[in-house]
Amino acid sequence: MATRTRAKATTAANRQRAIQRDIDEKDASKSASAKKGAAAKTSAKPKQAGARKQPESPLPEQHQAKPGKEHQLQPRPQFKAPEYKGSEKLKGMAALITGGDSGIGRAVAVLFAREGADVGIVYLDATDDAEETQRHVEEEGGRCVLIQGDVADPDFCEQAVEETVEAFGHLDILVNNAAFQEHADSLEDISEEHMDMTFRTNLYGYFHMARAALPHLKAGGSIINTGSETGLFGSPKLLDYSATKGAIHAFTRSLSANLVQKGIRVNAVAPGPVWTPLNPADKPAKGVAKFGASNPMGRPAQPEEVAPAYVFLAAPSCASYISGAILPVMGGPTG
Template sequence: MKPNHTTNTATAENESKITNEKQMEHQPVVDDESHVASGKLKGKIALITGGGSGIGKAVAILFAKEGAKVAINYYKGEEDAQDAKAIIEKYGGEVLLIQGDISDEAFCRQLVDTTVKHFGRIDILVNNAGTQHHTESIEDIKTDNLIKTFQVNVFAMIWITQAAVPHMPKGSSIINTTSVTAYQGHKDLLDYSATKGAIVAFTRSLSASLVDKEIRVNGVAPGPIWTPLAMSSFDEESNKHHGEDTPLQRAGEPVEVAPSYLFLASKDASYMTGQVLHPNGGSIING
């Protein structure tokens, strides 16, 4: 089983030199030009981490098409982030790009402050950025990588949410990106899978914590998706077969995952909190 998604990573070096979508042999599909918007997020303000490429980019574009003003955090993928901005502006949307490393607590708070100063509030928080490091066995996990993986995938999610909640009105939505690996595990992504399991627990607990504030908290657990980080984590031969072990026998496109986030962000999911959606190519989930 290959790794699930990821978005624009918020951390340092990866296994290969793939750092943006244009370097990928398979170009990820991040926009459905045939989509007919219905204003589901009209007037909403969304902050999306890891929004420069992959799933986060597709989510940002779809949210903007549905009427939201979008703040996109990204780390190194400047070209991909600028492309996301151009697509959003082509559709008449408003977007704010905020570059920075969310493994730094101070930046996480700055990220929220910058968004609120620009847009006034946050209605939708998508904690999506992540990182992963391929290892052959538990003995190969480097402490520095272990710490960084938890900082980016878990600590940052908590820091950003802490800073954002005071600026989120009743009826707001928080959506956390977990992974199929939280449910099925992954022998070569031990620490990454552990963080994704933590995100599931955090999502369920946070939903109970914020119910009195009328803020819904849900998650999305993608399966194998065409993104730069997914490609950078494994070798070229393995990447050729990305997603072939799913029941649908292929990897998904970011644009196929984005509607799960739109559903959870909109009034369509008004009776859902503490739940996780599974766009994973048909993999059976236990737990």
């Protein structure tokens, strides 16, 4: 079974890269004059609001093949949150995080472990990133299992949950975070395969994982979905991605109402731009350099700035009366 799911994950990653190549070719064929005609957004001067200085725009120009490698990003995303002190908010709990090898998922895994949880990590094919995440989780004192596969496959989602329960004896928290994103300048540029990949990964994957996890979740457990500011305000070049994120917000609110009598809470975090492999594996290199510059803070968030929101929603001591919430972490008012 494990060999078959790894093979399916590799196939999915190859399909993602093929979609990416198609869009890259379309980008290359666009005329420079058409690009110059586009209205430019006014960038804010970068703001620092935390104890630790975060990298600012412009970022180095870079572009990666999907699904992206965190260890190849420059500068490296900040996920350790050294100022964050754990206080056993998740002691004795077990979590399963999809897309947990890098980006927001990695930062959440580290903080969950710092709060006393054991963590299962689902990832597609970045084994080196997943193993680095595992090392950091274990350094925090948590146990960590790595599970490779494609969340678009419902059989794999069942397997991932079963492996997590087998490893830790129970499951208390599901974080749906895996995502596929590939920009397109127009609706005509989005192929059926492109749209299918986005919906099957971002939306079907969340349904599959939640359905697989539910038999194991008990009162006090929770599901946290990763939404997006694009699901609230839209994005002109992320038509399919924005649609899935809006659907995730609706799914979150609907599932929260469905499960409230069981004592299982369902919430979502809606981040703005975050410095993860997702965007350098989407945008052209010049676009990456300006990533987050139009945000009210004038820069993208670092994963460690978003992860505490997931701890807050997961911890019964903090959020026992919160369900159906879409928590914005956007660097200020936007839209």
